[in-house]
Amino acid sequence: MSLSVVICTRNSASTIKDCLDSLMPAYRSSLIREIIIVDAQSTDATCHIAGDYPVRIYFEPGKGVYFGYQYALGIASGEYVLFLDSDAYLDNTSLTSVLNTFTDPEIGLVGVYSFSPDKSRLGRCAGQWWDYHRMRLLAHSSSSLFGRLYHRVVGFGAVYTSGPCFIASRQCLEATGGFAPELYLYYLHPKLAYPGDIMLSKRAVNAGYKAVWANCGRVGHYPPANALELWRQRVNWGRGDAAYLKICRTGFTKRATCVLSRLGSPFMALYLAFRYCNPVHLWYLPLAQLAWLGGYFNFRLKR
Template structure:
């Protein structure tokens, strides 16, 4: 009934909790589902942790989020797809809402996002405001994006020209194809980009975006916030 696709690169610290939360949610709904963890060039125990929790592990060497998501979709066997980030916790409420949306004719959609961890009040406020913008313009945050298999195939999957922003491109493609919804229900996702990258690094990326436009999202080298691994407490 539902294929859950989890792209993962060196996610040993977080993927266990993500898969445990997903299993609890699916169990509460008695949901027939499969979980595919697309292990993209991990050097840690990501694959072993996923396999121990019953996920099907697909190994790729892309280091390219759009290609990794598409690889998971190609391996999926169900007619409904959910793309879930490895640092994102779902519950039965948001999972049920996504399934109901597709049952009622939506081709796809996303949901609201809350940040986990030591998040300051203004960071929470900014995230909440950003979610309102996303709802208005029909953009699904990439940590939780769902669609029917028919719609995924019709739009050609995730656009592999993008190393970031592929969720925006996919949202727009799906919205052009049919009814695309942003649920009021929320998932809880990691605050690690706030924790592991300093303010000046976020501002530098913003400046590059303002100067270079969307074209910088086609360069993996520019996108440290997505592709550079860094551990800070």
């Protein structure tokens, strides 16, 4: 099995070293054939730092992450392609185990769960939130009540993979058009870096492939460093979800479930605060979901 790695960057100097360092063991063992970086006009030292590693660096005119992904797909030569965020890094993830998942020819995409290496108050909240969902998804099948509800709220009914690290087979990417259908997201909003991964998963499932999560490790992913960054991130996610629902022409039930689940965030925040003995959840999750609602309704009203 040959694996290409694609990383899109933009002013990622503070995280790209950790990202690339984590790939070097697999690269030196020849499990990773090539590492492709597509940079979107960084003005910091991103490319200078990346240049110290065995990578190929290309440049794109700042038209969004999906433009970078699609451009890289035309260059990558691997049988499988790993898409990794520039602020994420492989930790105890076994790439060999993840790739072995593809021995099932019906599997087209495999997502890898993330954890937060940030031990700050906000970092712990993000990590506990991610860990809660990971444990619930591992404990329940996609067809369980929790699984169906989770995928209806987050994936709008589709079983999907997303996040800072996922691997796709080239066969699946070619069958679904790669990220070409997502290129117009940039024109809907220049900072719309989501939900192309969910849309790809849905197309893969519709094409007869499976989109699954790997249970053989996790990737470190740095969450927003402060409340303002959290707000901006979730506003963007709200816009992305609104775009997805608009594009897919989803019915009222799915849209209502999506919104109502966010309005119930104070109850989930209370549960998480007790579960993890972390009172910061009492404002962290409601703030994140309020920002999501703001982005969601602002995008829908403007379009």
